[in-house]
Amino acid sequence: MTTVLYRKYRPRGFEDVLGQDHIVSVLKNAVKSGRVAHAYLFAGTRGTGKTSLARILAKEAGCADEDLLEIDAASSRGIDEIRALREAVRFSPLRGKVKVYIIDEAHMLTKEAFNALLKTLEEPPAHAIFILATTELEKVPETILSRCQNFSFRKIPENLLKKSITDIAEKEGFKIDDEAAGIVALMAEGSFRDSQRTLDQILSLGNKEITGEMTREFLSVPARAIVENFIESVLDKDAEKGLEAIRLVAEKNINFAAFLKLLLRDIRSMILLKHAPTMKKNIQDIHGEKEFAFLEKLKGQAKPGELEKALKILLECCDSKNQSYLPQIPLELALLKILS
Ligand SMILES: Nc1ncnc2c1ncn2[C@@H]1O[C@H](COP(=O)(O)OP(=O)(O)OP(=O)(O)O)[C@@H](O)[C@H]1O
Ligand SMILES: [Mg+2]
Incomplete structure (x- = not known):
């Protein structure tokens, strides 16, 4: 290139x-x-x-x-x-x-x-x-x-970033899967340039087919299972499962900010799906089929106000995430507060 x-x-x-x-x-x-x-x-x-x-x-x-x-x-x-x-x-x-x-x-x-x-x-x-x-x-x-x-x-919405990333990859002769494009879009925080710069780096790794897994690895974004385990732990009131998810993130040296972003994004989407069914298409575009199915399934399990409480507490956690000597502490405390 x-x-x-x-x-x-x-x-x-x-x-x-x-x-x-x-x-x-x-x-x-x-x-x-x-x-x-x-x-x-x-x-x-x-x-x-x-x-x-x-x-x-x-x-x-x-x-x-x-x-x-x-x-x-x-x-x-x-x-x-x-x-x-x-x-x-x-x-x-x-x-x-x-x-x-x-x-x-x-x-x-x-x-x-x-x-x-x-x-x-x-x-x-x-x-x-x-x-x-x-x-x-x-x-x-x-x-x-x-x-x-x-x-x-305006900041560029994730689904638009995702589409443009997919188009550009294709024009460059690469194939990027839905999950990978979604992760690049998420991490770009509304900036076309950031999304394109990340794509540039990923393309230069030399694989013609870009997968979600590869992209997660490259950007230190946690595996889907860890995110889903954390969310399930909130809804099942299972502190141990949630703390274990956090431990894995720390152990694998994953970017805590990315973990938090994914949690916020999932929980927010579940809340939107509950209250604003007309936004379904948009949410589906952002998350892709697999993630969307998970959110649809779990949103039914949440008791009234439960997701909102979790979202609020995790949002507060955003400000403190890097100031701790053990970066997992704010998130651990947040989890316990959500479950209390
Ligand atoms: N609205 C857009 N539509 C399509 N591509 C865009 C758009 N905005 C930015 N890009 C892509 O991002 C790159 C950088 O865009 P641009 O330099 O116009 O951003 P900017 O708003 O001036 O950013 P900065 O504040 O950092 O100067 C462009 O070369 C283009 O590839
Ligand atoms: Mg400029």
Whole structure:
């Protein structure tokens, strides 16, 4: 493999951008009706399409390659850079209709730099478009926010990540099973880039067929049986079985965060299945048939409020998981609290 996947599969047009329909449709319309704004702010978690969409918008707005400037505010964060930008922006585009400045990691700009930028955002030349991108919206001053059209990028749902992982693997000539794609999607926490980077690593192991087992091993994700034993222990009120599951996780040096995530995901899905049957299809997509069958079977065994209590206690456990000298302690305590 020569290029990394996330570059190779970077969306090139509006139609390639997945999971951000609420933004794409507005931007598409703006382009179509010739009402592209002078300043945008794209905010949201990493790897969800901010930079990609900024480039697409530039192109669609008629910006030629030589008139597109990308500034990484993480490395050019001072007032001098922004002053230089202010000077440069006044000159007409070299070739296209507009000049586009993409300011990535915009939250990294210094206070002085923001102030300098503010002046330009107030009275931008007719040919200029600014697109600020940030993962930390709360660090962008109100004065900047109020001069930009703001778009909030969503975390990508697991089923969408899973589908895209499966598609990309196939295009690369690999076959990834449902379980493996599900694990990659789970661990990516809503980021396309993370999911693609993990897939890249797994593909480079060299197996043409990627299985769930292989993926679990690679990402230190616990075997399904351990997760299911823990959940059964909660419903059967069997402390010993639950503690044994935790012991196995520790012994096999499995990532506790991943174990916890899987527990939270399963229990939440059972609760949703109980209360919102219309979400069944979605849950089925995320979990795949085998896991789904397990959840369907077990949800019937839970007494009212039991799953909710477990979910709440495990959620509290998330914050403390790495602070203990024995990483299993918070989870052991959580289990005993659930059963008490
Ligand atoms: N909405 C999306 N649809 C399809 N692919 C996406 C999407 N978002 C991200 N990707 C994939 O992830 C890669 C990184 O996306 P991008 O650089 O646009 O993310 P970003 O939001 O700017 O992330 P960061 O905050 O880390 O800069 C892309 O090259 C692409 O492969
Ligand atoms: Mg980016």
